[in-house]
Amino acid sequence: MKGLKIAIVVLGFLFLGTNVLSGSAAGQKSVLKVGFITVGPVNDWGYNYAHEQGRKYLQSALPGQVETTIVEKIPESAEVERVMEKMIANGVRLIFPTSYGYFEPTLRVAHRHPNVVFECCGRVVPDNIKNIATYTPKIYEPMYVTGIVAGRMTKKNNIGFIIGHPVPLIIQDINAFTLGLRSVNPNAKVHVVCTNSWSDPPTEAEAAKGLIESGVDVLTMHLDSPITVVDTAEKYGVMTVGYHADLKQRAPKGWLTGEMWNWGPLYVAITKSVLKHTWKPGNYRYGMKDGYCKLSSFGSIVPAKVQLEALKAVSNLQDRSLVVFKGPLTDRDGKERIAKGKIADLQTLETMNWLVPGVEGVLDKH
Amino acid sequence: MVSGHWQKLRRAALYTLGSLTAVLIAFLITAVFLLLVGRNPIEVYIGIYQGAFGDSFSFSETLVAATPIMLCGLGVAIAQWLGMMNVGVEGQLYLGAIGATYVALNCHFTHSWQLLPLMLVGAAICGGFWSFIPAILRVTIGVSEVITTLLMNYIALLLVEFLIHGPWEDPNNVSWPQTAAFPAIAELPHLFATRVHLGIVFGIGIALLFAFLLPTTKIGFISRVIGSNPDAAEYAHYKVKRYQVWAMIISGAVAALAGFSQVSAIEGRLRSGLSPGYGYTGFLACWLARHNPIAIVIVSILIGGLLSGADSLQLSAKLPFATVNILQGMIFFCLLATEQYINKLTSKSNIESNTESPKVLRSEA
């Protein structure tokens, strides 16, 4: 009977609490509530961490005007629909689902809530949908530049590229990197290993070790976190090109450079447009000239000459005198993919499933 | 008879109260942890409750989360009743999704009532096949189904990845690994204009069906004999192996319904990350419910609430997801720790529930 009493007290307590909480939920109106959703932990020093930094930047840049929330570790499945619905029920009016795989659930939620604005990272939204926009920096541009650096620095002409899954975004990156690499070093090759997971550090370490043993002297990666590959490379005296975060301090001997996101200013720009009611749907891609993606610092082993060459490429990309995916481009089987003089359009980029010559590995799907 | 019913009722009431007390203890222990890390436990718990059962929308989301857990839990239970431990419901869920997807994308019908049953059959066949392999290995050469079902989960997951990155990739939109979208008629009906779908009806229906069949039919009787004492069943010339293989097939088929309803009602296509471990959660739900079909339904809804409350926790209390894992673990610890006491209170024999797991391990070479 004691149990019953306790149970009644607890239940009563819970109901009371519910009322108190729902009472306090109303009230604040002038503030724009902004919600972020990440697929992994926000402290991964990688992809999700970068978005969290962006959110913090947004919160501090527009004090009093926005209230931001982040929900982490939401799988790219039906779960994310629930999270978005709850955000909306909590008054969130601008949602950033930051992972590519959230797109389909977002389409469904957006359909149900025409008054809420959704900003998807990547993917292509059809024209008839009025409350979704997609955004992403062209991270393949700095990828091209880091390819140049790797091409100048490699002695064995073999580069290892560790990836999670062979999706178009990553294939873009591999191709851009290889194009940059071979623009200065036509004999160099890129060897791709896929770990079948965005985050599995022990397997990443073994993949790195395997690549090193088979004769690569530069490693790069497209994973949720670059840390394991960078650390493993440093341990075995191999150079690395990083991603997501500047890890120069971590790998003083082997660090070359890397690609980084700069979400903060982009999130401020988007949020401002929503606040001013100037926001428009569409598919937005930002090059290096916009400053939302950049090179991380050069490692001390990179000679000034190579650094200058890389920076030259950056400025060429910025003034569009250099375009990464510009024809003629053939895939590694010799088939023409982008005709002479043509520049790859959004659809070509977002559905890229072919590899340029110089890439070796298991990615070929067709 | 009347006193027997009274006895039953009293037992059920005591069991419920005991479980509630256990949960309360878990909340208290976690409260200490929360206080230690500087959070207000009351606020946190209200957040979870609010997110899980606070209003009709939250409750509907709890049911959505509970559906696959329920079906997986029932799948585990069906095998367990005949002494087979099916740790592979996660994989069977994925195979069910594969089967349903194949039908949805390749069979061209004009009406839902033609396509949906066929998708269901496709899912059940694939899921049943996936659990048939470990079953047949077990009864013919004695390979432990525990390890084979477990390992086949990983294979199933990779199989889905292979299909969506390769042969089944959406030909019109290859920007993300997934199959083409299903036709509109392949969508399982939703209930009450929420995301709750027919899957939960399957779950409750199957639970009721077995709750009725097990104690009343001859097959149910034989199953209970095999489950509690396979040697005696063998001695009584029951076809133990045949029963066990069929139990595994049905078990896999039921778990496959979870995959079918997820792709059909929720996703509308096959993608990776379809299940964030529903199979494993279902396994736990089955054990907490002590393989009782009706109890599995209730436990699944409670666990669904905990999962669904978790993201509200992140939203309102700004606590990381791990907090929910800690609380969940604590609740299960406390429930398991108090189980024997409750058993002692409610009945004389207290070994019964604990002898089921090891029997499986013991019977193989």
Place this chain on the structure above:
Amino acid sequence: MNIELSEFLIAVAAGMVRSATPVLYATLGEIITERSGILNVGLEGIMLVGAFTGVAITYQTHSVGLGLVAAMIAGLLLGLFHALLAIYFQANQVGVGIAMTIFGTGLSAYLGMDYVGKQINTLGTFKLPLLSDIPVIGPIFFSHDILVYATFILVPLIAFIINRTRLGLTLRAVGEEPRSAAAAGINVELTRYIATACGAALAGLGGAYLSLAYAQGWSENITAGRGWIAVGLVLFASWNPFRALIGAYLFGGAISLQLRLQAAGLDVSPYLLGMLPYVLVILVLSISTARRKNAPSSVPTALGLPYIPQV
């Protein structure tokens, strides 16, 4: 990249030894635990807490040795907790194991938040003198780290203790016939507490191997299912440490092989290659079980059963 086939195979085998080691520790630990009659399927959670504790203590003290010891202690404590629930509370052991996995995942993720990305000292590799000079065998087995070498001693040692010593006899008696053991004056419960704690300590060490030697840092869910694999490998091994070694090497070898086949440019879907470890273990298990079909069962008779002393 043109490397000799022999070089390739040696590299694969060396990778096999590394990949197998964390799983092997957990498997060996679980063999000890299960031999005493306690079933601990919560290795995944224990390995995670071990992996985290190893990193946290190494970061605080700058000593990998202390980190490893701390990981073992963390595993030991969780093992004691498991034993407490299984023995004193007579809780369902499978259930406790699953709860342990969930709890360990949450606890390590919560406490580990501040340690993600922290740079730590890691377990160094060193070649064993003389032994590492042996062709083929040397680079495969004797150019790793202390924890790998320790398994070469630990496997025969555990087998010897279980099969040949009085201690092992006690352990087996408790796992097979607890009541007879009690009648012979053995403290069944104490033996089980110790066995579970030791087993979990080894699992904690296996977790620490992942974070301190392999990935060189903490990240959430670093085990990625390896604890479950270890539970499976115990069945594969029929509670025999030598067979555990074979099982773990089989599994590790398949992982190592598939990653290196990719690096060598083999044109097969990585997902099909990824199935290799699991398919291989099922196949080998089926073949070996079929061959030993009439051999007596090696399962500890009292495994997973609560021990209720006769009154």
